[in-house]
Each structure stands twice: as C-alpha cells, then as structure tokens.
Amino acid sequence: MTLLSDVVRTSTQVSGTPGRLAKLRELAACLGRLEPEEIRVAIPYLSGEIRQGKLSLGYASLQSARAAPAPAPTLTVPEVDRAFDELKAIKGKGAAARREKRLAQLFERATAEEQDFLARLIVGELRQGALEGVMLEAVAAAAGLPAAELRRAASVAGGIAQVAEAALTGGASALERFSIRLMQPVLPMLAQPAQDVEAALAALGTAILEWKLDGARVQVHKSGDEVRVFTRNLNDVTAAVPEIVAVTRAVTARSLILDGEAIALRPDGKPHPFQVTMRRFGRKLDVAEVRGELPLSVFFFDCLLRDGEPLVDKGSIDRRKALEAAVPQKNLTPCIVTADQAQAAAFYADALARGHEGVMAKALGALYEAGRRGAGWLKVKRAHTLDLVVLAAEWGHGRRRGWLSNLHLGARDPAGGFVMLGKTFKGLTDELLEWQTKELLARETGRDDWTVQVRPELVVEIAFNDVQESPQYPGGLALRFARVKGYRPDKSPADADTIDTVRRIYEESLS
Numbered sequence: 342m343t344l345l346s347d348v349v350r351t352s353t354q355v356s357g358t359p360g361r362l363a364k365l366r367e368l369a370a371c372l373g374r375l376e377p378e379e380i381r382v383a384i385p386y387l388s389g390e391i392r393q394g395k396l397s398l399g400y401a402s403l404q405s406a407r408a409a410p411a412p413a414p415t416l417t418v419p420e421v422d423r424a425f426d427e428l429k430a431i432k433g434k435g436a437a438a439r440r441e442k443r444l445a446q447l448f449e450r451a452t453a454e455e456q457d458f459l460a461r462l463i464v465g466e467l468r469q470g471a472l473e474g475v476m477l478e479a480v481a482a483a484a485g486l487p488a489a490e491l492r493r494a495a496s497v498a499g500g501i502a503q504v505a506e507a508a509l510t511g512g513a514s515a516l517e518r519f520s521i522r523l524m525q526p527v528l529p530m531l532a533q534p535a536q537d538v539e540a541a542l543a544a545l546g547t548a549i550l551e552w553k554l555d556g557a558r559v560q561v562h563k564s565g566d567e568v569r570v571f572t573r574n575l576n577d578v579t580a581a582v583p584e585i586v587a588v589t590r591a592v593t594a595r596s597l598i599l600d601g602e603a604i605a606l607r608p609d610g611k612p613h614p615f616q617v618t619m620r621r622f623g624r625k626l627d628v629a630e631v632r633g634e635l636p637l638s639v640f641f642f643d644c645l646l647r648d649g650e651p652l653v654d655k656g657s658i659d660r661r662k663a664l665e666a667a668v669p670q671k672n673l674t675p676c677i678v679t680a681d682q683a684q685a686a687a688f689y690a691d692a693l694a695r696g697h698e699g700v701m702a703k704a705l706g707a708l709y710e711a712g713r714r715g716a717g718w719l720k721v722k723r724a725h726t727l728d729l730v731v732l733a734a735e736w737g738h739g740r741r742r743g744w745l746s747n748l749h750l751g752a753r754d755p756a757g758g759f760v761m762l763g764k765t766f767k768g769l770t771d772e773l774l775e776w777q778t779k780e781l782l783a784r785e786t787g788r789d790d791w792t793v794q795v796r797p798e799l800v801v802e803i804a805f806n807d808v809q810e811s812p813q814y815p816g817g818l819a820l821r822f823a824r825v826k827g828y829r830p831d832k833s834p835a836d837a838d839t840i841d842t843v844r845r846i847y848e849e850s851l852s
Contacts, residue, residue: 343379345421345451346414347371348386349458352467355387356739361475368479375418377510381502382422388476389467392422392502393429396463398440400791403460406444410453421447421459461738466747466791474713476501484508486516494519496527496653496711521651523564523596526571528712530600530643532701535719538685541702544719547680549657549703551642552692553720554674555615555807556604557622559639563589563597578622583632585639594667595648601641601674611696614850615821616809642674642701645709656706657717678705689721698722698806724804725846727752727820727838728829730759730797734781737766737774744774745781745793750803750823752816752840759797760816760840768804768825777828800837802826808847816840818847 351371355364368387375383385392424447431440448456461467477495481488486508494504497519507515521527535541542548558573559582568586570579579586585603605613605621612618613635621637644664645653652660658678665673677688689700699722707717729750737746747766751759769777777799784795804826811819818840829836 342417342419343375343383344414345416345418345455345458347374348383348418349455352387352458353454356742359740364475365479365482368476369482372479372483372505372509375509377506379418380506380509383418384476384480384502384505386418386462388501389462389465391425391462393425395465396425396428396440397436398428398444398463400464400789402437402441402444403463404789406441406448407456407460408445408449410456411450412452414452414455416447416450416455420450460790466735467738476505480505480508484512486513490516492710492713493653496713497521497525500528500712521598521646521653523562523598523646524567524569526560526562526575527598527645527653528575529558529560529573530710530712530718531714532718532720533714533716535702535721538689538700538702538721539682541719541721542680542682542685545702545704545717547678547705549661549676549678549701549705550685550688551674551676551701551703552640552695553698553701553722554602554604554640555612555698556602556618556640559585559601559603560645561585561589561597561599561601561639561641563592563594563599565595566590572622581622581628582637582639583628584637588639588672592667592669596646597644597648597667598646599641599664599668600643600645601639601672603637603639605635606638614807614809639672640674641668641672642676643709644668653709653711656708657703658705660709693723722806724806726802726804726826727843728800728832728836729762729803730834730837731777731781731795731799731801732759732761732797733792733794734777735764735766735792741766741774743778745778746774748777748801748825749792750801750820751797751837752843753834753837754840759834759837761814762816762843763811763814763819763823765803765820765823765825767823773825773828797834800829800832800834802829807850808843810847816843818843 354367478488481491494516560571568589605618647663702719704717732751733749734745735747737744787794805820806822
C-alpha cells in the first residue's frame with residue numbers, strides 16, 4: 342500500500358514547482374506508484390479535495406485534535422480514506438466530540454508534514470497547482486494515452502477519478518465505456534473572464550453573444566417522454582423542477598441533451614437574485630406549493646446531443662443551430678452573431694438594463710470542452726467595488742508559502758468597529774503579496790497556526806459580483822466572487838465603505 346507521505350511529498354514538490362512540465366512529471370510518477378484501489382482516493386488529494394466531500398470540521402476542531410506528530414511516516418492512503426469515511430458517517434448527538442476524537446486518532450499517526458497536509462485538505466485550503474487540466478495531462482502521461490482522450494472521457498464520466506482508474510489499469514480500451522449518452526450528465530463547460538465586450542471580440546473575432554443569466558445551471562436529458570434534470574454538480578433535481586420537465590417533454594426531438602439556466606423571474610421579466618432562484622433547489626417543501634410561490638423559467642444556450650447524434654465535437658455555431666431547430670424561441674437565451682463592437686456594446690447594455698449579469702461571447706468554432714474553462718467562451722460581467730478594511734490574513738501555501746495571502750475583509754460599522762464580509766486571495770500579484778505581508782505583520786495583534794489578526798488600518802479596493810445572504814458572517818451578508826483591485830494608501834479606515842452601503846446594494850438587488 343502507498344504511504345500518505347508519498348502523496349504529501351508529491352504535493353509539496355508540485356506546489357513548489359512553477360513549471361507545468363515539472364508538475365506533470367512529479368504527478369505522473371506518483372500516479373504510477375499507486376495501487377489500483379488507491380487511484381480514486383489519491384487523485385482528489387493531489388487536487389486539494391477529498392472523495393467524501395465536506396466533513397463538517399472547522400479550524401477549531403482541527404486545532405483541538407492536533408497531537409504530537411508521529412516520528413516516522415506509517416499512515417497509508419487507504420487508512421486515511423477509511424478515517425475520512427468514518428468521520429463523514431458520524432452524526433447525531435455528540436457528533437462534534439466524536440468527530441474530534443476520531444480526528445485526533447488520525448493525527449496521532451501522522452508526521453508533522455502529514456498533519457499540515459491533512460488539516461489543509463480537510464478545510465479546503467490545499468491549493469497546490471494540480472488543477473484538473475494538469476491532473477488530466479499527468480494521468481495521460483502515466484497511462485501513455487493522449488490527453489484529449491482522457492479529457493473527453495472525464496467530461497462524460499463527470500470527473501477524473503474513475504477515468505484515471507480505468508486508464509491506469511486498463512489502458513485505451515477501458516476508456517471506451519466513457520462516451521456521451523443520455524441520462525448520464527457531463528460536467529458543464531465554463532468560461533474565462535474578459536475585461537469588456539471589445540476585448541472579447543478582439544480575442545474571438547466574429548462571435549456569438551448571449552445574455553449571461555445569473556440563474557442555476559441545468560443540464561437536461563430527454564429520451565422520448567423521459568426527462569431528467571441535473572445541476573452543474575451533476576445532482577439529479579428532476580422532481581424539484583416540473584416546469585423544466587414540461588418544457589423539455591413538449592419539444593418534438595426524440596432525444597436531447599441541453600445546457601441552460603433555470604431562473605426565477607419577477608412579473609416584469611427581470612430576474613430575482615441568484616439566492617432566490619436557488620430556493621427552488623435547496624428546499625424540501627411541497628413542490629407544487631413552492632412552484633406557485635416561485636415559478637422557474639428555463640433558457641437553453643447549448644445542445645450536446647440531438648436525436649441520437651452527439652454534438653460536443655461540433656462548433657458553437659453548429660450546436661446553436663441544432664438548439665434553435667429543437668427548442669422554442671421563448672426558451673432560448675437571446676443571442677446575436679456579430680463582429681461589430683458597437684452592436685456588441687448595445688447588446689451588452691440591453692442585457693444589463695434587463696437585470697442580467699452581462700454577456701457570454703463564444704467563438705463560432707469552439708467545441709464543447711466539458712468541465713474546462715475553454716478559451717472559446719468568454720464572460721463579460723459588470724462588477725461592483727467597495728473600499729474595505731483588512732481585519733486578518735491567512736498564510737499562503739504552495740508557491741505562496743511564507744506570504745500572507747487570504748484576506749479577511751470588513752466594512753465599517755457606523756456604530757463602531759468593522760463587520761466581516763468574507764475572504765479573498767484572488768487578484769494578488771507576487772509584488773502585492775510581498776508588500777502586504779510586510780505591512781500586515783507590522784500591524785499584527787495575534788495569530789494561530791493559519792491566521793494573523795491585524796490592526797484594521799489598511800484599506801483595499803475589492804471588486805465583486807454581488808452581495809448574498811450568509812449566516813457565516815455577523816452582518817448576515819457576504820460578497821460573491823470578491824477579488825483585490827488594489828490597496829488604497831490614500832484612504833484611512835474612516836474612509837472605508839460602511840455595512841449600510843453593503844446592505845443597500847443587497848436590498849437594491851431585491852427590488
């Protein structure tokens with residue numbers, strides 16, 4: 342059996358290696374040493390995830406469970422996986438104490454380096470540079486197969502792990518079972534950001550422009566009268582969305598796989614906030630009652646299969662034509678095809694005026710790269726900005742090790758103090774990381790293993806998409822997709838935006 346220390350060593354080497362090829366060599370070598378039953382476990386570890394998902398363990402539990410490290414590595418990958426299974430299964434009265442005890446037993450077996458790895462893995466703070474694209478290429482290298490074949494198989498399978506197991510144990514013939522088929526959802530294709538529509542057209546030339554709706558991504562499969570609806574995480578939510586089932590069942594095509602957005606609209610046609618739409622997916626009330634209170638609309642923008650013919654290897658424009666031939670106009674995301682910047686700008690402005698996020702720009706020949714942020718899809722969204730105060734920062738890891746990275750952000754409370762709105766490590770350059778580490782350490786007021794608390798003196802400009810409700814923070818609100826635009830040395834904490842401003846932005850999104 343493979344020792345956890347081998348995975349930890351590979352993770353450390355990958356995180357400290359800036360070169361893509363060097364990362365691939367390290368990962369491929371590690372994958373080649375795994376036993377067949379360890380592949381589905383170790384691949385998520387090397388990507389900063391665990392097979393069991395969230396374990397309901399926070400920083401406080403991890404701190405309490407920390408034990409004196411083992412002198413030498415003995416923990417195996419299967420032993421860690423079994424421990425995570427047991428932690429996931431602990432529920433009911435006294436669950437927190439029992440989870441903490443089981444976690445302490447795991448940590449007692451781990452070396453100091455393994456303890457650090459496990460703690461960051463559990464709380465989702467292990468960012469080591471082995472993202473899905475890199476991992477797919479590493480699996481391909483270890484298996485001696487073309488990366489494109491692995492990528493296509495992973496998109497159909499809904500993830501890397503089972504495809505990696507098949508490739509590393511059975512070779513090319515084992516991948517044949519991963520082909521696009523009805524009632525088996527595939528990971529959605531994602532988009533890269535563009536600064537504005539002008540930049541998007543400059544990159545793509547003539548492109549399809551579509552409204553970008555801030556709804557719930559859905560993938561809908563139809564085979565005769567059978568319809569199933571899946572979320573972007575591939576969860577089956579068919580029973581919760583009868584409106585989408587009815588729309589899809591009514592189309593004449595015998596078989597379809599459609600990509601789209603489910604969204605709750607107000608009577609005037611403008612969208613409710615994202616969180617309002619998501620109530621339809623998170624509540625376990627009577628569906629008919631909830632449907633009456635909050636009806637859903639669905640708008641499709643892509644077609645992956647039509648009447649038995651897979652379309653993922655055809656260009657965007659061909660898939661759009663297939664979509665338009667299959668689905669009524671009222672259920673299509675509005676779009677234009679243009680290379681004209683003035684026409685694109687007007688289309689973007691119209692989308693914003695109707696309350697939507699912005700636009701998607703798609704290259705005419707872009708294939709459907711399931712599970713990837715393809716260069717052929719670009720998103721243009723309007724962002725808000727706030728001047729906030731840094732309350733604390735967490736130590737980085739990987740290539741950010743030794744720098745304070747993840748910022749805790751606070752809005753000024755007119756009654757005194759600051760109200761935390763979330764965290765972000767996005768938008769920070771190496772130069773900014775070095776500067777803020779020096780400046781924050783000079784303002785340190787306390788720390789634990791992960792976080793340094795600081796005097797609230799530095800003001801930073803933060804861009805974000807919108808404000809959402811959040812029970813996690815004392816103000817009940819949090820920023821979505823926050824990223825650093827830059828520090829504001831010209832401003833003092835007294836000049837920072839207030840929690841009242843944040844509440845107003847949220848309330849305006851509801852009106």
